[in-house]
Amino acid sequence: MVTVIGIAIAAIIIVGIVAVRHFAQTDEKKVRKQFASLSEWVTKEPDESIVTTSYKIQHIPTLFADPCRFKADLISFTGSYTPEEISGFAGRSRFHFANLSLKFYDLDIAFPAKETAQVTLTATLSGETKSGEHVDATHELETVLMKAKDRWLFSYVEIVEVLQK
DSSP states (O other), X not given: XXXXXXXXXXXXXHHHHHHHHHHOOOHHHHHHHXXXXXXXXXXXXXXXXXXXXXXXXXXXXXXXXXXEXXXXXXXXXXXXXXXXXXXXXXXXXXXXXXXXXXXXXXXXXXXXXXXXXXXXXXXXXXEEETTSOEEEEEEEEEEEEXXXXXXXXXXXXXXXXXXXX
8 A cells, every 4th residue: 555655645746746847937948938929930841831931921920029129231131120020021021921930049048137038049041932033042130139028029130240250
């Protein structure tokens, strides 16, 4: 009888530990999740339906602070924009592509203040336009995310111009 009770208690403890580790996400994991969501919602598959496109475009603004500042001289997209303006730009941009992929690599996450995350990373945008032109662009980004109501929102994005040799 003692063995059954001991096994039951051990099982409850193990389940409790697994549940706490699974449900208690760190701020770093939450920041990484925002990048994963942005990647998912910008990416466009070749056979993507209108319903899927609409779903993705509607979710893009949920990732951005109001306003969000951009410094992207390479694509003439510098200024402060509302989440809806960002979503509109993303939607219009996606329209010109048959397929599109946005991936983030080498995220270096720092928390200089309690509700601020600074992330330096590499972003790769690749795809094919509807006219058949291939696009492959890789850039270093510096971003700032601010915590609002337990959600991390992009508040600043800068494309860093890297000098070539």
